[in-house]
Amino acid sequence: MDNEGPETGAxxxxxxxxxxxxxxxxxxxxxxRSPQKAPISFSNTASEITGPAFGHxxxxxxxxxxxxxxxxxxxxxxxxxxxxxxRILDENGRGVPGVLLEFWQAxxxxxxxxxxxxxxxxxxxxxxxxxxTITDKTGYYVFRTVKPGAYPWPxxxxxxxxxxxxxxxxxxGFAQRLITQMYFENDPLxxxxxxxxxINNAAAIKQLVxxxxxxxxxxxDARAYKFDIVxxxxxxxxxxxxxxxx
Amino acid sequence: xxxxxxxxxxxxSQTAGPYVxxxxxxxxxxxxxxxxxDLGASMxxxxxxxxxxxxxxxxxxxxxxxxxxxxxxxxxxDNNGLYNSPAETRGDADPNFTGWGRQxxxxxxxxxxxxxxxxxxxxxxxxxxQAPHISFWIVARGINLGLNTRMxxxxxxxxxxxxxxxxxxxxxxxxxxxxxRRKGDIxxxxxxxxxxxxxxxxxx
Ligand SMILES: [Fe+2]
Numbered sequence: 001m002d003n004e005g006p007e008t009g010a011x012x013x014x015x016x017x018x019x020x021x022x023x024x025x026x027x028x029x030x031x032x033r034s035p036q037k038a039p040i041s042f043s044n045t046a047s048e049i050t051g052p053a054f055g056h057x058x059x060x061x062x063x064x065x066x067x068x069x070x071x072x073x074x075x076x077x078x079x080x081x082x083x084x085x086x087r088i089l090d091e092n093g094r095g096v097p098g099v100l101l102e103f104w105q106a107x108x109x110x111x112x113x114x115x116x117x118x119x120x121x122x123x124x125x126x127x128x129x130x131x132x133t134i135t136d137k138t139g140y141y142v143f144r145t146v147k148p149g150a151y152p153w154p155x156x157x158x159x160x161x162x163x164x165x166x167x168x169x170x171x172x173g174f175a176q177r178l179i180t181q182m183y184f185e186n187d188p189l190x191x192x193x194x195x196x197x198x199i200n201n202a203a204a205i206k207q208l209v210x211x212x213x214x215x216x217x218x219x220x221d222a223r224a225y226k227f228d229i230v231x232x233x234x235x236x237x238x239x240x241x242x243x244x245x246x
Numbered sequence: 247x248x249x250x251x252x253x254x255x256x257x258x259s260q261t262a263g264p265y266v267x268x269x270x271x272x273x274x275x276x277x278x279x280x281x282x283x284d285l286g287a288s289m290x291x292x293x294x295x296x297x298x299x300x301x302x303x304x305x306x307x308x309x310x311x312x313x314x315x316x317x318x319x320x321x322x323x324d325n326n327g328l329y330n331s332p333a334e335t336r337g338d339a340d341p342n343f344t345g346w347g348r349q350x351x352x353x354x355x356x357x358x359x360x361x362x363x364x365x366x367x368x369x370x371x372x373x374x375x376q377a378p379h380i381s382f383w384i385v386a387r388g389i390n391l392g393l394n395t396r397m398x399x400x401x402x403x404x405x406x407x408x409x410x411x412x413x414x415x416x417x418x419x420x421x422x423x424x425x426x427r428r429k430g431d432i433x434x435x436x437x438x439x440x441x442x443x444x445x446x447x448x449x450x
Pocket of ligand 1: 106161263
């Protein structure tokens with residue numbers, strides 16, 4: 001079977017037991033923002049299978065370098081320098097090329113550059129907190145940043161988010177759209193976090209934890225973390241019932 | 247026991263959180279100079295074919311309060327019912343129409359707004375025609391897995407009555423939650439996350 005060109009078959013059904021449920025009362029904001037009726041299922045049409053393509057030409061040179069993309073010339077963001085890299089795979093285990101990844105995060109002190117953010121940790125004048133890249137032919141991506149700090153948030157009296165980076169992923173189809181978060185190996189806040197714990201399955205949580213990757217660490221510069229992400233797979237179109245002339 | 251299927255599990259979702267704008271619409275979040283423009287901010291240009299429309303609305307929580315920290319993405323066919331996508335197998339879409347839009351809800355009012363065109367007809371896999379529609383995807387703090395829904399058009403009553411997806415909805419009284427209401431060239435499409443009039447969400 002030809003492995004070139006975009007997939008055009010229907011996506012595998014989403015495993016809604018593996019994802020967090022809409023309503024998880026321990027994450028208080030979900031209580032008023034969770035649909036209460038069952039979602040209605042239907043098989044994919046062109047509206048779900050297709051999606052926009054993002055060309056590498058939209059990317060600026062520093063888009064995947066959060067240490068420098070907001071910094072004054074000659075300056076860089078404060079914090080522990082890290083490289084985050086990995087592959088975007090589909091559920092069939094194939095690398096997915098052309099995936100738009102967008103990431104955002106707090107600075108090294110746990111502070112976001114956002115109007116609604118009030119944590120007392122200071123902003124870093126040389127850190128914006130956003131970056132993006134597009135996977136290559138094999139589904140590989142890489143970016144450079146500083147390790148985000150943990151921060152407190154209003155949920156329980158004393159809830160802290162573990163260090164994390166938010167990821168938005170755009171594969172080939174609109175039904176593949178995914179937003180998630182990456183955590184760091186051995187962070188003691190992971191099991192305490194109500195947002196992590198919206199996922200009620202240890203194996204699924206493990207998928208969100210990046211591992212320290214000493215082999216790819218850049219000596220005297222930055223540690224590397226490896227984080228692979230899996231997007232929904234697609235059925236082969238060779239099994240689809242096709243109408244004559246379609 | 248049979249050997250396990252050699253298949254991976256989709257990475258689980260996590261909420262977009264309150265600061266989704268930093269990553270997805272940084273210019274809107276006043277993080278200037280990193281990207282020239284926010285992706286998805288503009289769907290049309292002066293050459294785009296089709297009837298120009300605006301779509302606007304609010305997203306309401308269970309108390310009827312609009313969300314002011316949500317992000318909405320839409321995906322739709324062009325004037326001829328073709329998607330501007332490498333996965334489109336039926337022909338070439340209008341090169342002057344992206345089909346994809348991304349907008350935050352306003353930080354003060356909660357209103358989202360898209361400037362787009364009315365889409366054409368897209369077939370269902372069995373060959374019947376779907377009524378013109380726009381796919382929506384909504385993320386925000388408190389939403390653990392992005393919500394998929396569709397907007398249909400109030401001025402397409404005949405097509406809506408034959409739409410294969412609308413027809414299979416058991417509680418037909420809920421279909422109206424998927425209809426954008428036309429006033430001039432503006433369609434209003436409010437989304438209710440729960441409560442009376444909860445919008446139909448799809449598992450696609
Ligand atoms: Fe966060």
